[in-house]
Amino acid sequence: MNKNQLDLLVALQDIDLMLKELDDVKQLGFEVRTEGAEALQRAREELTQKIGKPLLGKYERLRARYKRAIVPVKGDTCLGCFMRLPTYLITHKDKHNQIITCEGCGRILYWLE
Amino acid sequence: MNISDLLSFLSEDRFIPELKAKTKSEALEELTDILVDANLIRNKHLILEMLHRRESVGSTGIGHGIAIPHGRTTAAPELIIVFGRSSSGIAWEAIDGKPVHLIFLVIAPPHEEDNQYLPMLGKLVEFLHDENNRNKLLEIKTFQEFEELIKA
Numbered sequence: 001m002n003k004n005q006l007d008l009l010v011a012l013q014d015i016d017l018m019l020k021e022l023d024d025v026k027q028l029g030f031e032v033r034t035e036g037a038e039a040l041q042r043a044r045e046e047l048t049q050k051i052g053k054p055l056l057g058k059y060e061r062l063r064a065r066y067k068r069a070i071v072p073v074k075g076d077t078c079l080g081c082f083m084r085l086p087t088y089l090i091t092h093k094d095k096h097n098q099i100i101t102c103e104g105c106g107r108i109l110y111w112l113e
Numbered sequence: 114m115n116i117s118d119l120l121s122f123l124s125e126d127r128f129i130p131e132l133k134a135k136t137k138s139e140a141l142e143e144l145t146d147i148l149v150d151a152n153l154i155r156n157k158h159l160i161l162e163m164l165h166r167r168e169s170v171g172s173t174g175i176g177h178g179i180a181i182p183h184g185r186t187t188a189a190p191e192l193i194i195v196f197g198r199s200s201s202g203i204a205w206e207a208i209d210g211k212p213v214h215l216i217f218l219v220i221a222p223p224h225e226e227d228n229q230y231l232p233m234l235g236k237l238v239e240f241l242h243d244e245n246n247r248n249k250l251l252e253i254k255t256f257q258e259f260e261e262l263i264k265a
Contacts, residue, residue: 007156007158007159010159010186010187010188011159011162011163013187013223014159014162014163014166014184014185014186014187014188015166017184017185017186017187017223018163018166018167018170018184018185021185021231022170024231025183025231025234028231028234028235028238029175029238030171030173030175030181030183030238031171031172031173031175031208032170032171033170033171036169036170036171037170039169039170040166040169040170043166043169068223068224070187071187071223072187072190072222074190079224096155110187110188111155112154112155112188112190113155
């Protein structure tokens with residue numbers, strides 16, 4: 001399956017979320033192999049090579065500022081800053097494939113619906 | 114948090130008494146399909162990718178026939194749990210090498226206001242460490258029986 005840049009960014013953020021909580025799930029009794037964590041880092045590296053440099057830079061800047069660069073949209077609300085998004089964004093025909101940022105907080109939007 | 118809080122995240126439409134899946138990959142897909150059917154997620158591929166990545170870090174088969182595939186993903190709208198059971202058992206590369214019969218899929222969004230994901234995972238592990246609970250989960254036939262066991 002060919003992934004668009006937005007899906008690649010979501011996969012990248014999911015890896016970052018996983019890396020952050022590896023110790024927590026290990027403490028709960030789940031197996032977390034050292035080589036598995038290293039493989040996860042390698043998967044992250046491979047993924048970053050598929051993302052355009054300006055977009056990757058934007059992701060890293062937003063991540064440094066907000067911890068999460070991509071935030072979900074529920075209904076018509078950005079779940080990053082809870083601002084209601086304008087109608088032209090809600091009705092954007094290609095919103096599931098395009099990189100669209102919130103006009104309130106600047107984070108990249110992922111449309112849940 | 115109590116184990117009974119699990120019922121806030123696992124409803125009857127997320128209860129599969131007998132999985133059709135014969136492999137780990139098929140099981141993850143079957144459990145995820147439930148969420149597509151319920152219109153809870155729109156892109157199952159992102160969720161499956163995350164779950165397979167998690168398995169590559171270490172098996173979520175915690176032994177005694179139990180697996181709890183889990184993870185946070187941007188594609189999840191809320192904390193969601195799906196239960197599936199396999200009478201014949203599924204190879205999961207579990208820590209004790211035994212096939213898995215009871216599977217709880219747990220996915221969560223990147224951030225929840227009340228941070229219930231990790232405490233819920235912990236409660237689930239604790240509940241399933243009890244042999245009595247595991248045996249009952251293997252025997253129950255309906256969601257109502259499942260609810261009674263969780264509330265007991």
